[in-house]
Amino acid sequence: MPARDSYHDSVKHALMKAGWTITHDPLRLSWGGKDMYVDLGAERLLAAERAGQQIAVEIKSFTNASEMNDLEQALGQYLVYRAVLAENEPNRRLYLAIPNSVLVNVFEEPLGQLLRKTYPVALVGFNPTTEEIVQWLPRID
Amino acid sequence: MPARDSYHDSVKHALMKAGWTITHDPLRLSWGGKDMYVDLGAERLLAAERAGQQIAVEIKSFTNASEMNDLEQALGQYLVYRAVLAENEPNRRLYLAIPNSVLVNVFEEPLGQLLRKTYPVALVGFNPTTEEIVQWLPRID
Numbered sequence: 001m002p003a004r005d006s007y008h009d010s011v012k013h014a015l016m017k018a019g020w021t022i023t024h025d026p027l028r029l030s031w032g033g034k035d036m037y038v039d040l041g042a043e044r045l046l047a048a049e050r051a052g053q054q055i056a057v058e059i060k061s062f063t064n065a066s067e068m069n070d071l072e073q074a075l076g077q078y079l080v081y082r083a084v085l086a087e088n089e090p091n092r093r094l095y096l097a098i099p100n101s102v103l104v105n106v107f108e109e110p111l112g113q114l115l116r117k118t119y120p121v122a123l124v125g126f127n128p129t130t131e132e133i134v135q136w137l138p139r140i141d
Numbered sequence: 142m143p144a145r146d147s148y149h150d151s152v153k154h155a156l157m158k159a160g161w162t163i164t165h166d167p168l169r170l171s172w173g174g175k176d177m178y179v180d181l182g183a184e185r186l187l188a189a190e191r192a193g194q195q196i197a198v199e200i201k202s203f204t205n206a207s208e209m210n211d212l213e214q215a216l217g218q219y220l221v222y223r224a225v226l227a228e229n230e231p232n233r234r235l236y237l238a239i240p241n242s243v244l245v246n247v248f249e250e251p252l253g254q255l256l257r258k259t260y261p262v263a264l265v266g267f268n269p270t271t272e273e274i275v276q277w278l279p280r281i282d
Contacts, residue, residue, distance in 0.1 A: 031252050032251025059228075068175065071221065072221050075215040075220060076215070076220070077217070078254075079216060084255065109173055110175075111175050116227065118224040119220060
């Protein structure tokens with residue numbers, strides 16, 4: 001299993017505060033003999049609808065020297081996992097969890113907007129200090 | 142400008158042998174104030190049609206310890222460049238150049254096939270020893 005991202009526990013706590021139950025830590029994916037580990041799997045039961053929402057969450061800190069390298073690496077990993085998840089568990093949606101400051105500085109800038117328009121990337125911004133979810137892009141309700 | 146891939150000259154020679162003229166080394170892309178450098182830009186004039194074919198070529202050696210990391214990183218970088226190229230130069234096609242042994246071992250295996258089916262990745266396999274192009278996927282004529 002790969003090394004845990006330094007924000008692993010922050011995101012876990014933030015999801016739990018927001019009503020999610022952590023069901024997988026990590027979530028294993030497999031395709032053609034290759035194993036992959038998404039950081040977290042989580043589930044939420046909506047009282048009103050009695051329908052379970054399932055997500056997978058890959059956490060990235062964007063702490064490397066090059067923001068472009070971080071972006072390319074995060075996008076590549078997300079899209080590999082997304083392709084496999086769509087085959088293995090089509091009802092589980094994959095989110096890329098990043099500090100909300102990164103979401104604003106990288107993904108709301110022109111290049112980030114172009115990438116979000118071109119590829120199916122879902123984001124969740126969290127506050128590492130308060131351990132709270134700040135926003136889901138696209139929204140999840 | 143980023144460090145050159147170790148196979149840079151091999152690919153350059155292979156393209157020239159195959160009738161391409163290297164027009165950019167590297168090819169600069171820009172979007173929203175961010176600069177990116179694709180390894181090579183090349184052009185070929187077809188005598189019969191008098192139409193120039195233009196390509197951009199990003200070279201990856203896949204020499205890291207983890208094949209999965211190499212794959213994620215190459216895919217992410219390719220898809221970032223592709224999105225920007227589609228805006229800047231829509232007639233120039235982007236290829237990911239990799240040793241043909243990597244093309245066979247990674248991209249013709251189940252995970253690689255799934256990724257090629259899911260995302261618009263064009264590949265060119267080269268032989269680093271003979272410095273020849275082995276195959277284009279999809280074919281280019």
